[in-house]
Structures are given as structure tokens and as C-alpha cells.
Amino acid sequence: MSREPIFTDWTDRHGALWGHQPLRLQHRLHTMPLFSRAALAELIDTYPREQYSLIHMGASGQRRYWREGDIGGLPGEAVIDAIAKGRMWLNLRNVLKVDKRYAEVADAIFAEMAERLPGFSTRHRSAGILISSPSAQVYYHADLPGQHLWQLIGHKRVYIYPNSPPFLTERHLEDIALFEVEVDMPYEPWYDEHAQVLDLAPGQMLSWPLNAPHRVENLDCLNVSMTVSFTNEEIHRLQTVNLANGLLRHRLGLPPRSRAITGPSYWSKAVLQKALRNSRWVRRERGARRRVDFRLDGANPGQIIDAQATA
Numbered sequence: 001m002s003r004e005p006i007f008t009d010w011t012d013r014h015g016a017l018w019g020h021q022p023l024r025l026q027h028r029l030h031t032m033p034l035f036s037r038a039a040l041a042e043l044i045d046t047y048p049r050e051q052y053s054l055i056h057m058g059a060s061g062q063r064r065y066w067r068e069g070d071i072g073g074l075p076g077e078a079v080i081d082a083i084a085k086g087r088m089w090l091n092l093r094n095v096l097k098v099d100k101r102y103a104e105v106a107d108a109i110f111a112e113m114a115e116r117l118p119g120f121s122t123r124h125r126s127a128g129i130l131i132s133s134p135s136a137q138v139y140y141h142a143d144l145p146g147q148h149l150w151q152l153i154g155h156k157r158v159y160i161y162p163n164s165p166p167f168l169t170e171r172h173l174e175d176i177a178l179f180e181v182e183v184d185m186p187y188e189p190w191y192d193e194h195a196q197v198l199d200l201a202p203g204q205m206l207s208w209p210l211n212a213p214h215r216v217e218n219l220d221c222l223n224v225s226m227t228v229s230f231t232n233e234e235i236h237r238l239q240t241v242n243l244a245n246g247l248l249r250h251r252l253g254l255p256p257r258s259r260a261i262t263g264p265s266y267w268s269k270a271v272l273q274k275a276l277r278n279s280r281w282v283r284r285e286r287g288a289r290r291r292v293d294f295r296l297d298g299a300n301p302g303q304i305i306d307a308q309a310t311a
């Protein structure tokens with residue numbers, strides 16, 4: 001490898017396991033100035049409003065109480081300070097599009113993966129930087145694209161579950177594709193007995209099998225991590241099938257019978273989902289699951305103000 005590797009402990013064994021088993025590897029992103037707290041504060045300062053999500057987690061022990069909010073014009077360093085003292089997470093979505101310096105890092109990651117994994121290629125890539133409060137949690141969910149989680153600051157514990165029933169069903173995948181909401185999956189505490197539990201420190205990353213459900217618990221410190229997502233031709237076609245099957249089930253009342261990604265069944269679903277994916281019904285169903293209702297309180301780091309109270 002001509003340049004300094006980003007994966008610093010990769011062996012052939014990792015290549016054999018990649019994509020089939022949860023895998024924790026060492027990396028060096030956390031030593032790059034681009035991922036320092038100062039650089040991240042600068043990034044927040046100019047981050048476009050439509051590209052970030054600020055989520056408040058509710059009181060400790062509460063489940064499914066997410067609210068989406070607004071930074072409210074605070075400087076980036078104050079935003080990080082608010083998150084360090086509160087119960088929130090900030091997702092700087094699409095960072096590869098917003099800032100090309102991060103796209104160059106992703107290019108280097110994927111170039112290295114292509115060298116290490118024979119036949120590996122991507123069709124679409126994206127990444128988000130997640131800044132989250134001490135003890136914050138990301139609840140049990142699954143994602144449609146291929147994903148890795150790169151830990152940059154702080155420590156977290158990640159639970160990764162099998163990508164098969166009862167942990168993940170076809171209907172879960174359809175709902176995620178249709179409603180673009182990943183958090184409504186059923187979860188039982190006993191699922192944890194079937195999870196791989198991996199702690200992440202700065203300089204470690206995780207990859208897992210496609211769609212494997214997971215949940216994350218921050219330890220008692222500010223956390224910064226980068227989620228890198230990708231599709232290839234197969235993942236892209238599976239997403240098409242998930243969305244089309246979701247439309248068949250929810251919009252047309254027809255239980256889907258196939259998840260084929262080739263042949264007439266696949267191509268008719270590709271046409272169906274293209275015709276309906278931006279329909280008024282889909283937009284309304286998605287919109288009902290997402291709204292902004294608080295902003296950060298500049299005077300009290302870690303606190304939030306209800307949008308209704310100030311509107």
C-alpha cells in the first residue's frame with residue numbers, strides 16, 4: 001500500500017470475516033486534525049440547516065421520546081458544550097457532500113477497502129458525524145445501506161444482533177424503506193443474549209453484516225463518531241425491493257411474496273416504487289413522523305427550549 005494505511009491492524013482474517021460477522025478494527029482517523037474538537041466546532045459553525053438533525057433524548061430511562069430541534073445560532077464550540085452537558089445528539093448528515101475534506105478521507109477509506117477486499121466496490125457513499133451526550137443511547141434499529149461506525153472521541157458500547165428473525169424481519173426492512181424511520185422495531189431485553197457486545201474507543205471502528213440490528217450506549221463521556229454508509233448494486237436493488245414491498249403491503253394491501261433482485265418481479269417493483277416513492281401519501285406518512293419542536297438554550301448549556309413556547 002503506497003500511502004499510510006487508515007486501517008492499522010488489518011489482517012487476512014479480517015478480510016475473510018468482513019461483512020459476515022461483526023468486526024472491530026483499529027484506525028487512525030482520530031489522530032487527524034480534521035476530526036479534532038476544534039475542527040468539528042468550525043464545521044458546525046457553517047453547517048447547512050437542512051443537513052443536520054439535533055435530537056433530544058428525553059429523561060434517563062425513557063424510551064421512544066425523541067424530539068428534533070434546532071441549534072438556534074449558537075457557535076459550534078457552544079453546541080458541543082451543550083451536548084457534553086445534556087442528553088442530545090447532533091448528526092451532521094451528508095458530511096461528504098457538505099465538506100470535500102471529509103469526502104477525501106472517505107475516498108481513502110474506500111480505496112483501501114477495495115485493495116483489501118477482492119471485488120469490493122460501491123455505487124453510492126455517504127457519511128454523518130455524530131456528536132452525542134454522555135450516556136446517550138441510540139435505540140435498537142437497523143439501517144438499509146452497508147455501514148461502519150468510526151469512533152473519534154469518547155467511548156461507547158455497541159450491541160449488534162443477528163440480521164434474521166425475530167431480530168430483523170422482511171416487514172421491518174419494508175417499513176424502514178417506506179417511512180424512513182429506523183426506530184420503530186420491536187425490541188426485548190432478552191435479545192441482548194444473542195448480541196455481540198463490542199466497546200469502542202477512539203481509534204477503533206466497527207463493521208457488521210448488512211441490515212444487522214444494533215443499538216448503542218455511550219459511556220459517561222462526550223462521544224464523537226462517524227457513520228459511513230454505502231451501497232453497491234445488490235444493496236441498491238434490495239432497497240428497491242424493500243420500498244416496493246412496503247408500498248404493496250401498506251398502500252395496496254398486498255402482502256409481498258418475493259424479495260428477488262433479478263427477473264420480472266424485480267423490474268416491475270422497480271417501476272412501481274419509482275412511480276409511488278414521492279407520492280403525496282408517502283410524503284405525508286414520512287412528514288408525520290418528523291418535525292422540529294425545540295432549540296438549544298444559549299444561556300443554559302445542555303438545556304432546550306420548546307419551539308412552541310417561543311413561536
Ligand SMILES: [Fe+2]
Nearest residue numbers: 141142143214
Ligand atoms: Fe445505525
